[in-house]
Amino acid sequence: MQCDLMTIAPEVTSTSPAAGLLQRAGDLSHLETLHQRLLWLSCWTIHHANHLRKKDERDVKVGGHQASSASMAAILTALYFHALRPGDRVAVKPHAGPVFHAIQYLMGNQTRDRLENFRGYGGVQSYPSRTKDMDDVDFSTGSVGLGAAMPIFASLVQDYLQGHGRAAPLGRMVALIGDAELDEGNIYEALQEGWKHDLRNVWWVIDYNRQSLDGVVREGLFARIEASFAAFGWRVVRLKYGALQREAFAEPGGEKLRGWIDACPNALYSALTFQGGAAWRRRLMEDLDDQGPASALIESRSDAELAALMENLGGHCLASLCEAFDATTGEQPTVFLAYTVKGWGTPLAGHKDNHAGLMTVGQMAQFQQTMAIPEGAEWEPFAAVADEAGLRNFLSRVPFFSEGRRRFTAPQLPVPATIAPTDRILSTQAGFGKILDEIARLGGPLADRIVTTSPDVTVSTNLGGWVNRRGLFARTTKADTFRDERIPSTQKWAFTPGGQHIELGIAEMNLMLLLGAAGLSHSLFGERLIPIGTVYDPFVARGLDALNYACYQDSRFMLVGTPSGITLAPEGGAHQSIGSPLIGMSQDGLAAFEPAFLDELAIIMGWSFDYLQRDGEQDPDPRTGLADAAGGSVYLRLSTRPVEQPLRRPNPGFAQGVIDGAYWLREPGPNAEVVIAYQGVVAPEAIRAAGRIAGARRDVGVLAVTSADRLHAGWTAARHAPDGVSQADRLLAGLPPHCLIVTVIDGHPMTLGWLGAVRGHRTAPLGVERFGQTGRIADLYRHFGIDADGIVAAVGRHSAGRPLG
Structure with missing residues (x-):
């Protein structure tokens, strides 16, 4: 399904879902004021860090992304102050982080000191971080493509919790992404996995500014984007024209102007935006050249008014954004293709080099004058706000912030004794499967909260016993056809909402992202899960970016890499891992083990179930130097080679040494x-x-x-x-x-x-x-x-x- 806002009527009508709120007490005016405040504060934060804050002579450019922040300022305004509800979760485009922190600053969740120290030690992070920033970051972002995909798997986890008895209302999992992020391959792996699992309650808002780091996005990309999402069952909403443009299209000659906009190449549109109203006038008069209604439409506007009209794309028009968000009801996953101008509202708008560009001191002074910010009031949250009392009243009733911070906790689950299998000769991989199977058989709170997952290698990584006892998860029941047809099989492959194994396709990136989302369930949703994911050990590296991303967010899970090493001899070099032990050693937030014997494995797994749930201080233990009280995730490197087991070793010193x-x-x-x-x-x-x-x-x-x-x-x-x-x-x-x-x-x-x-x-x-x-x-x-x-x-x-x- 595609909803194209090119066809929406020029004005918000009284029957529009957005009309009621936006016509109440000038709420749209307050949103416009907030948009200007966020645009100023985000640009000023970056400017202060680069031009005003004291720097060591050895420091390089601090950086920041004024243009990328500017292109998303209206989108974040409409979402956070109008569309979102407390149960919604958002992954903010990395380069729009300053706008997010400006929102939190206005709402009292971020401090001026930390904003002043943006990209400095102890200050606001370069990109939104759950663990490093003090304000209410839902998902860390930074490695492009991963933040976009994370809400898909968070939505899947939310569905899993609902299938297991969670009564809380479903929230929307939202990703705000740049159009260049769609070059990342993991995007499409995640879309396909979402389609397999009947994805719902996900919004993606694409900042379609048609610029990337080094140039301009290829012509016609929007059609490919829309086709890709539609193929996976998403509703596509194209936010191309703002209210000013739609009004102009209704004037005589307006259809001709609209046709010119649709045919204009991306690079030219950006260049004319940078040049301003006079350049727009010259080019439009030359190209349209009708000496009639279209020319009159252009001549009726001053240079400033013409520039405002041509830059009034849907992604900068708050009325259009709110209307589109409010009209999007139901659970169908939805992508909003929001046309924007990179650097909108700043002297950098439209320039090809503006991605990492910074306003000069002179440009910033001009920008400050334009924004009417008094000298000395640059950090004031409500500087230049005419109706401060009215704006504060508006902010007090914004739904998204009505319940305060949205970080939850969940009680720790008791960990029963983990008993090693008694086989005299067995591999650690088979031992892992037997231990899990026994946990499933015995049941209890821990067993009920374990969720397993694997990228198409469930049985070959010894999860078969667990799945046979605990079943596969799906939102709707799906029968095991082979059993219904009375065909003998060792595996029970029926899906139910109460199943505890999530079957994934073969993409290892999706495995790591799902583990990351499930491992944050206690914080995102207030429900603790114990996620366990298995993967062939050599292919840990295929999901390494997402694994690092999950650990960076302090997600909690157990990753089992098996089989490993050249011990998987008949499979050849492509399936034999060499460097994975070094990955385990170097990855922060991940305690890596490689046991040889089953009693060691049982001790490690029992310890791990407790370690995953810890949330203490980072202070090092005086005996080991390790910050075990803080907890973390665990990586087990296991093998398929059967090994003769030692006799029972009851010495408590042995167990401590294993850990x-x-x-x-x-x-x-x-x-x-x-x-x-x-x-x-x-x-x-x-x-x-x-x-x-x-x-x-x-x-x-x-x-x-x-x-x-x-x-x-x-x-x-x-x-x-x-x-x-x-x-x-x-x-x-x-x-x-x-x-x-x-x-x-x-x-x-x-x-x-x-x-x-x-x-x-x-x-x-x-x-x-x-x-x-x-x-x-x-x-x-x-x-x-x-x-x-x-x-x-x-x-x-x-x-x-x-x-x-």
């Missing part, structure tokens, strides 16, 4: 010559190698590393703390200086290669640095030197010339 990152599987003696430190599925090779060299080397130790991430983070934190002692320090403190540490992992050797730096020991790091190939596990381990023979050989090479006996 802290490492423990001694075989504690070294006081004269240890060699320690073999391993992480993950290569445990049998490390143990076998230690046994082989034990007769030739004294006091050999075997260090089981369960989390290089936490072990390394604790070590670096301790180095910055007075008297800090990390887990790595404690474990390696007793090793004599001559001891050799051989590290081994089915992954990049840098993961553990740093261990020698803890106490200054020689280190021989073994691992995988090149693409693997198809083969048997034994062949690939031998090729990369991470089998027992390779470990023994490394001991011989690095033992100060002492050959093995």
Whole structure:
């Protein structure tokens, strides 16, 4: 469905949904005043940071986006002060962040000090941030395309909660995006996923200013945009003409003017906007040249009036915006294609180079005069407002802000004991599936709040048992056709509103975005979920931008990468991960583990269910240096290789070591010559190698590393703390200086290669640095030197010339 505001009557009629509010006590006038205030405050904030705030001579340009803010000022005005309700959630275009913060400043949710420190340490962030900004940011934005897609998955989470008994009214999930963001591929992956899940209650408002960072958007893009959204079942509303233009079209000669506007190339429209009224007049008179009604229409206006008419596009016309928003009812996802001028209302309007451009001091002075802002009153929220009392009264009844800040909390769920499977030989991937299946079988509050998801690899990542017990989610019930047709199958594939697995297509970006949205459910909707997502470990990298985005928002989820490494030998190099352990170590907000044994995995999963729910201070724990009280997300790197399991290990020190990152599987003696430190599925090779060299080397130790991430983070934190002692320090403190540490992992050797730096020991790091190939596990381990023979050989090479006996 397409609603084109080119066909809307020139005036808002008494039957329009917007008419009642906009005709009440001059509300439209107040919106116009707010638009001017936001335009000024956003531009002034950026100007102050670049031209007035004291800077170090080494500082580069502070930056900001005055033009991109200006093009969205009216859109944000109409949304926040007219259309939105408290249950709605908004992702604001990154470069329109200053307008958002100006809105919060006017409403008392942002401070002048932080605005004055825009893009400075401790000040307002460059782009809206849930965790770094103090005001009411719903979704962080910054990496273009991701903020646009996030509301789609937030809407899906909202539907999931409703299917599981949440009674709160459904809100609209809104994205304000730039037209250039539509070049991002994840946009279309998200649109397709939304279509699969019968998406509803989502609005996208596209700032169609037809300019990007380096140039002008390709002609005719609007038709492709509209076709793409329509193909996925969205309602398309084209906001092209403002009220002034629609009135002019009704005049004699108006249709000819409209035809000229429709045919005008983007670059020319921008250039004429920058040049102003006289340029518009010359070009229109030359092109229309009818010596009749069209010429008369142009001649009847001054240069200033003509410029105002030609720049009165739908995205800058508050009456048109409010009318369109109010007329858009129902749950169908809707995209508003709002035509705008980049830099509207400023001296930068329309110029090709205005994206990162800044008004000069002279231009700002002219702009200040135009906006009638007295000198010294630049930061005053209501400067130059004629009816301040009336405006304050209007703001007091704006629906969106009527319930105050919209950050919720949810009670923590009790975590039952997590029991490891008793299999003598099993892989960690299969163990993960068995643990989840047992949680599903036993039930309880935690089990009921777990939601799993996977990009088309549900069964192959061992979620099948969980799904068979807990079902798949859909807003409407869908039968399992194979079962209805009595065709034998191990999987129960029926969909219901109460199902607890969300089936995704194969796009890993969508997995990370859904985990990010579900992991904010406690804050966005006041309902806690425990999201668990599984993905083939090598393809964590395909969703890495969205994973980083989710962690940046402090979303809480468990990501399970499995199968991993060259251990997935028959699948070949394309399906074998090398650098994912380093991703786990370097990603903030994500505690990464790679257990070798099932008892370790059970301990880690139990700890993780609690860790995901923590919301304490960032103060480091004096014992580990880690800010565990603050909580975070968790990444498990698991394997398909069955491993013989150790006997029961009830020692509480063992469990603590698993969580802290490492423990001694075989504690070294006081004269240890060699320690073999391993992480993950290569445990049998490390143990076998230690046994082989034990007769030739004294006091050999075997260090089981369960989390290089936490072990390394604790070590670096301790180095910055007075008297800090990390887990790595404690474990390696007793090793004599001559001891050799051989590290081994089915992954990049840098993961553990740093261990020698803890106490200054020689280190021989073994691992995988090149693409693997198809083969048997034994062949690939031998090729990369991470089998027992390779470990023994490394001991011989690095033992100060002492050959093995």
